[in-house]
Amino acid sequence: MGKPLLSVVVPTKDRYKYLKHLIKLIQSYNSDEWEIVVQDNTDDNTEIVEFLKVLAYPGCKYFHEEGQLPMTTNADKAILNSEGEFVCFLGDDDGICPNALEYCRYMKEHGIEAMRSNLAHYNWPDAISKYDGAQGHIRWAKMAGGKNMLNSEEVLTDVVNRGFVDRGNLPSVYHGIVSRAALNRIYEKCNTYFPGQSPDISNGIAMSLTIDKFLMTSDVVTISGASKFHGGATIGNFRRYPKISDMVWFRPGAEEIWDKRLPKIAVGSIIWAESSIETLKNMGREDIIDKIDFETIYKFFVVYHYPVRELAYSLSNRAIALRCYTYLKIVSRIWNAFWRVVKGKLKIKDRSISFANNIDNIEDAILRISDGT
Numbered sequence: 001m002g003k004p005l006l007s008v009v010v011p012t013k014d015r016y017k018y019l020k021h022l023i024k025l026i027q028s029y030n031s032d033e034w035e036i037v038v039q040d041n042t043d044d045n046t047e048i049v050e051f052l053k054v055l056a057y058p059g060c061k062y063f064h065e066e067g068q069l070p071m072t073t074n075a076d077k078a079i080l081n082s083e084g085e086f087v088c089f090l091g092d093d094d095g096i097c098p099n100a101l102e103y104c105r106y107m108k109e110h111g112i113e114a115m116r117s118n119l120a121h122y123n124w125p126d127a128i129s130k131y132d133g134a135q136g137h138i139r140w141a142k143m144a145g146g147k148n149m150l151n152s153e154e155v156l157t158d159v160v161n162r163g164f165v166d167r168g169n170l171p172s173v174y175h176g177i178v179s180r181a182a183l184n185r186i187y188e189k190c191n192t193y194f195p196g197q198s199p200d201i202s203n204g205i206a207m208s209l210t211i212d213k214f215l216m217t218s219d220v221v222t223i224s225g226a227s228k229f230h231g232g233a234t235i236g237n238f239r240r241y242p243k244i245s246d247m248v249w250f251r252p253g254a255e256e257i258w259d260k261r262l263p264k265i266a267v268g269s270i271i272w273a274e275s276s277i278e279t280l281k282n283m284g285r286e287d288i289i290d291k292i293d294f295e296t297i298y299k300f301f302v303v304y305h306y307p308v309r310e311l312a313y314s315l316s317n318r319a320i321a322l323r324c325y326t327y328l329k330i331v332s333r334i335w336n337a338f339w340r341v342v343k344g345k346l347k348i349k350d351r352s353i354s355f356a357n358n359i360d361n362i363e364d365a366i367l368r369i370s371d372g373t
Contacts, residue, residue: 003083003084003085004032004033004034004035004059004083004084004085005033005034005084005085005086005101005104005105005108006033006034006035006084006085006086006087006088006100006101006104006177007035007036007037007079007082007083007084007086007087007088008026008034008035008036008037008088008090008096009036009037009039009075009078009079009081009082009087009088009089009090009173010022010036010037010038010039010078010089010090010091010092011039011041011071011074011075011077011078011089011199012038012039012040012041012042012091012092013040013041013042013074014042015092015093015227016042016047016048016051017227018092018093018124018225018227018362019038019048019092020048020051021361021362021363022036022090022092022093022094022095022362023036023038023051023052023055023057023060024055024363025095025096025362025363025366026059026060026096027055027057027059027060028363029098029101031101032059033101033104034059034101035059035060035061035082035083035084036059036060036061037060037061037063037078037079037081037082038060038061038062038063038078039063039065039074039075039077039078039081040062040063040064040065041064041065041066041067041068041069041074042064043066043067045064048062049062061081061082063077063078063081065077068248068249070197070249070250070251070252071198071199071249071250072192072194072196072197072199072202072251073251075089075193075194075199076192076193076194079173079183079193084180085104085108085179085180086104086107086108086177086178086179086180087173087177087178087179087180087183088100088173088175088176088177088178088222089172089173089174089175089199089203090174090175090222091224091225093124093225093226093227093362094175094222094223094224094225094362095122095222095223095225095362095363095365095366096221096222096223097220097221097222097223097366097369097370098366098370099219099221100177100221100222103115103117103177103215103217103221104177106147106215107177107179107215112149112213112214112215113178113179113181113182113211113214114171114172114176114177114178114179114182114207114211114214114215115171115176115177115178115214115215115216115217115221116169116170116171116172116175116176116177116214116215116216116217117176117216117217117218117219117220117221117222118140118141118217118218118219118220118221119140119175119220119222119223119224120138120139120140120220120222120223120224120365120369121138121139121140121223121224121226122137122138122223122224122225122226122359122362122365123135123136123137123138123225123226124136124225124226124227124228124361125360126227126228127226127227127228136357136358136359136360137355137356137357137358137359138223138355138356138359138365138368138369139353139354139355139356140220140353140354140369141352141353141354142352142353142354144218145218146217146218147215147216147217147218148215148216148217149213149214149215149216150169150171150213150214150215150216151212151213152171152207152208152209152211152212152213152214153208153212155168155169155170155171155208156170156205156208156209156288159204159205159276160276160288160291160292161293161296162296163269163273163292163293163294163296163297163299163300164201164269164272164273164275164276164297165269165272165296165297165300166272167200167201167204167272169216170201170204170205170207170208171204171207171208171211171214172200172201172203172204172207173193173203173207174199174200174203174204175200175222175224176222177221178207182207182210182211185210186203186206186207186210189282189283189284190206190282190283193206194206195278195279195282195283196274196275196276196277196278196279196282197247197250197251197254197271197274197275197278198271198272198275201272201275201276201279202275202276202278202279205275205276205279205280205283206279206282206283209283209285220369223362223365223366223369225362241265241266241267241305241307241308242265242266242267243264243265243266244258244264244265244266246266247266247271257278258274259273259274259277261294261315262274262277262294262297262315263301263308263311263312263315264311265305265308265311267301267304267305269297269300269301269304270297270301273297277289277292294315294316295316295317295318295322298312298313298315298316298322299322299325299329302322302325302326302329303326303329303330303333306326306330309326356368
């Protein structure tokens, strides 16, 4: 048997409940062109070892290392242990559709090094949901357009201008498909595939500086899972806002290198901003850092992290304007929340979104995507 065409790499820790379903999903595709590489940092791995022994699936490569590892280190190990010509990085509660292999063939034929797709979102039954109180549901946007090539520099500029509040359309190995050759160019430069604390956005920034163009498709190829112990939910379980030192998955010395223009607090948007700045430095693109409007970062922060808004006010050069912006956006958020409840009561549906309930696991979610219902 030759090397697989696509490696699905899954760094994981303490989440076997979801991981088992993802492994069985890949196994169900019944092709040696797939491999799934599990990089496990769980202390006691007896449960998954027994599961894999019974499953006897040769397409699953399992690696285990005890002791707390930075998330980026575990992700690096997963990719280094994979062999596929193309790589896709997923969380253990995520999923990938069988059409991924078709896209790998298309990319290989046309010399394309990265792609991203229309992303579906699946809430596991144990996850809290704001959508009609529904749990165990999947939703995805109805997109037109088919296949298009996007300019990496333009996509990066958009993310920079919006203060890294999300990943935008960045090409990335996380929920994307990327050639090993492109990944290796990042590794050769930075000695990691993830040159910032947060693997998802740091690889996206690095990839956008490595390739000129990438493929975007309106098809759903990967599914983003949200479970009880999803990354964002874990932070939400803190009874206080987490400190940088609370983030045991950061690399050592994170607080010392934290950009002085950012609030020293470990919330999503600030972690992404810090990770992006760190990545730009490691990729030798400090010139892009000079273009960042930090006031844009503060605007997002004060609205979504209102209890600690003073952290942003103290850093802002336009604190009075920022305070006014805060109150206007809070009113807007309250109105939007009210309208969302009204639409739920009146059963007004967004026709641009496909939505399905009562889905027990990621395998069922893939079937619903395939049915288009």
